Amino acid sequence: MTTIRGARARARIEVTAAIKDEARRQLAAEGAAKLSLRAVARELGMVSSALYRYFPSRDELLTALIVDAYDAVGATAESAIAPPAAPAPTARWLALCRAVRAWALAHPHEYALIYGSPVPGYTAPRDTVAPAARVGAALISIARDAHRSGGLALPSLAEEIRPEAHRLTATLAPDLPPAAVVALVAAWSQLFGLISFEVFGQFNRLVEDRDAFFDEAVARLAHETGLGAHPAGALPGSRAGSRSGG
Template identity: 55%
Template sequence: MPAIRTARARAREELTREIKQEARRQLASVGAQQLSLRAVARELGMASSALYRYFPSRDELLTALIIDAYNELGDAADHALAGTEQAAPRDRWCALWTATRDWARANPHEFALVFGTPVPGYAAPRTTVEPAARLPLALIGVVRDAPLRPTPPGPPPQGALPGQLTALAAAFAPGLPPHVVARGVSAWVQLIGLIGFELHGHLVGSIDPADDFFTWTAAQTADTLGL
């Protein structure tokens, strides 16, 4: 069935791709907030109502763009890893940080789409979690495969946290001590939080430009992880 496709199916696939492509263009230039279905249709020379044959709603189109963005970010991470195959784990860690920031600065609206304020009433469908996990998994992989220096223990996890950390470790990095997992999540929050701060202008007037602070933070997190 998938080998030979009808002309209609091929046309549908192609048009779906074209719609997404044009939507991405608009997303990059005006942001998700201003992305207009009618404008996409206008640019493609079709009636706006025809667009609904391909995407049942604006949110559905945005979801497709979210998945694309996650995958692009994941590709950037994989590419950074592939380029540092032989490097020290610490350098691979920093390469992942730099690649993430570079991608975010090149695609600020895409970054905001996936890590920014979600549309109210919008719940990310299951299909997004796998591409969303690619970058965090890449970061975890570097830590998991590296010989870690011993680090000071730090504050002990309390309450439900130890269980959450061991569950996380069991799922993605068996054998990693809980306090390292906690610092890994911390680093993940820092990575995205810092890029968000920079992109949204919350560092203007203090740490601006943020290049050197970013590399310092990458090194700092590598230190606390024992990389």
């Protein structure tokens, strides 16, 4: 009967979630390298072999955590720029960056899992590729909007980067100018450089007002990406007065 199947399915979903929750707890406490199926099982009152009904190996459990983390930060980024968010590209850019940063600060261990050092002995399977691309795709959609409304201002590219620029454009956004795609990929990695330095402690005892510093740096990044002008002070901040890019 469907009720029985439904009950079983529900139980399975609940146990799977409990396993991942406990695994995340261990991630925070001991790090991904020491994630242990046995410890997870013990903490849940199960026997280790029972876990194999849910995750065929330790690596698959890790993969599930990684996919969940990418999906969480990706969903955060997407909802930060979804309507009815502010329509101006610079405002959406800032909203996305702030949302990703907030997620990272709220989930530092999951952030470390996906954007920190690789886990020794673990190689990511294909399953992680699509979730990992969501933040980048959200960035691209901002650039696309800006481009459609004529708000993308970019320099021509140096000779040496042109072949790579065309590859990236074909892969990521054939409708955008290659210069924009290169700038976007660079800004993408630099955004996570800012966040990683804060989450991983490089700003300790150096940067105090990290909200303000992040906003400033990210506004500069937007400008570098051609998204909008950044002359003194006209930043779309918590107050009104945001800008249109043209």
